[in-house]
Amino acid sequence: MHKPASNDAVTSLHDLSAIDLIAGFRAKQFSPSEVLEDVLAHVAVWEPHIKALYAFDPDGARAxxxxxxxxxxxxxxxxxxxxxxxxxxxxxxxKGVPVPLGAASVKLVPAAVDAPPAARLREAGAVIFSKTTMPDYGMLSSGLSSFHPLTRNPWDLSKNPGGSSAGAGAAGAAGYGPLHLGTDIGGSVRLPACWCGLVALKPSLGRIPIDPSYVGRVAGPMTRIVDDAALMMSVLSRPDRRDGMSLPPDNINWKALEKSPRKLRIGLMLDLGVGQALEKEVRAVAVKAAKAFESAGAVITEVDGILTREMLDGLDNFWRARMWDDLAKLSESERAKALPYIVKWGESGAKLSGVDVIRGFNATMAIRSAAAKLFADVDYVVSPVSPVVNFPAEFASPINDPAKPFEHICYTVPWNMSENPAAAINGGFSESGFPIGVQIVGRRFDDLGVLGMAKAFEGMRGPQKPWPGAARLTPR
Incomplete structure (x- = not known):
């Protein structure tokens, strides 16, 4: 147990921030081995219920x-x-661990080397004790997978943690240590952060080198506090030549998070006109966040969403075709091992023409253009992360219909395609006590500014509910 100077309560080692852990190591209050054992003991209590981990390696971590x-x-x-x-x-x-991509249809071949983000964390001395779960091919915002057990949300075991960084979100909320690394191509760090009460940053494309790289695909930190996300960024953003889409090295001072909202122009983006309807409790949390910024001196203006039905359907067509490209290479028996939802969604990609797919890909360019125009007039955008408070653990997505797979990502996916940095941070709770996230989006390359705005909001937000405890270990 550790007692922080700023808090009268005794905090377990597994609940300490990375910032506090480093300070404690330096002061010789506790050791990395003691911290790891506390985390492992906590994992033993929670893991049978939430199933967040893959390739759990306690002995390797102990060494x-x-x-x-x-x-x-x-x-x-x-x-x-x-x-x-x-x-x-x-x-x-x-290195040495197979990469199943959450799918039972993927052949298990040990990875030859660490991907860039894993290499950076290892070089920085991090203790990688496990990998975390994800849904098939990362194409669901869910903890449902044909390879991994069903991952559940620690706030309510009957609810979904979101995805595709499902295990990372659940692990962060349950207290499996302070730092979790996810990936995001349409909302996959921000959505689980929203539904699990965490902070997540989807950085500008190329800010964190990644391999394989792809349009809109980034790695990003998932943590309980903004300072820890910034600490991870200071490590993850270091260069790696394997990523042909990476940004030039930049000497960003990731500790310089103090940022006043005063006189900043903030767009409040609420009803989008496309996708799932915005639930009342989610709207209230986003409006309250905007009012907090306004009280701090920002100028708030309501702005329209930049995503259209045509853009969303175009992305859907493009990704269906891309998914079918992967599935078509498998035998029928191999393909049958993937989630039926994913197979059904991907199969329809076989019927699309080349022109349909190109039109779909061109939606990414239309989104990029719309985002640039929006940020000519505002400095930041505040919006919901998800239109819904939560959804059942067993669902592949909030609507759970492969004919309508992306209705819930309309607040998040534009910023992948436009390459803008976007952070999710807990903004409040529903009447039932379930976390509701707020999204803060900045101009391309303003990753530090987005984290600074998240840090400012974190300070204005007020006291948060305690993290899930043992009382939540039975479904409601």
Missing amino acids: VAKASTERWQKGEPTGALDGVPVTIKDNIAT
């Missing part, structure tokens, strides 16, 4: 933590995260 403990005893830490427990999403390769 890494022991080496870190010895370095701290000598006062010679190896990097910014030395001794801090971390999880990494299934689809980010770690």
Whole structure:
């Protein structure tokens, strides 16, 4: 147990932020080995209920933590995260571990090398004790997978953690240490962060080198506090030549998060005119966040959404065709191992013409153009992350219909296609006590500004509900 100076309550080691852990290691209050054992004991209590982990490796982690403990005893830490427990999403390769992409249809071949984000975390001394679950091919905002067990939300076991960084979201909310790494191509770090009460950053495309890279695809931190997300970014954003879409190295001071909203022009984006209807409780949380910024001196203007029905359907066609490209390479028996929802969705891609698919891809360029025009007039955008408070754990998506797969990502997917940085942060709770996220979006490359605005909001937001405890270990 550790007692932070700023808090009268005793905080368990597994609940401490990465910032506090590093300070505690430096002051020799506790060691990386002690922290890891506390995390592992906590995992043993929660994991049978939420199923967040894949390739759990306590013994390997103990060896890494022991080496870190010895370095701290000598006062010679190896990097910014030395001794801090971390999880990494299934689809980010770690040497020697197969990458199933959440799908039973994928052949299990051990990865030859660490992907760039995993390599950066390892170099910084992080203790990678497990990977985390995801749905098939990362194409669902859900904890449902044909390969992994069903991942559940620690706030309410009958509810979905979201996805595709499902295990990362559940692990973060349950207290499996402070740092979790996910990926996002349409909302996959922000949606689970929203539904699990976490902070997540979808950085500008290329800010964090990743391999394989793809249009709109990024890796991003998922944490409980903004400072920890910034600490992860200081490590993850280091260069790696394997990513042909990565940004030039930039000496960003990720600790410089103090940012006043005063006189900033903030667009409040509520009803989009496309996708699922915005639920009343979610709207209220987004409006309250905008009012907090307004009270701090920002100028708030309601703005229209930039996504149209044509754009959303175009993205759907493009991704269906891309999914069918993967599925078509499998035998019928292999394909049958994937989630029926994914197969049904992807199969329709076979019927699309080349022109249909090109029109779909061109939606990404239309979104990019619309985002640029919007940010000519505003500095930041505040919006909901998801239009709905939650949905059942067993569903593939909030609507659970492969004919309407993306109605719930209309607040998140535009910023992947336009490459703008976007953060999710808990904005409040529903009447039933379920977390509701707020999204803060900035101009391309203004990742630090977005985190600064999230940090400002974190300070204005007021006290939060306690993180889920053992009382939640039975479905409601």
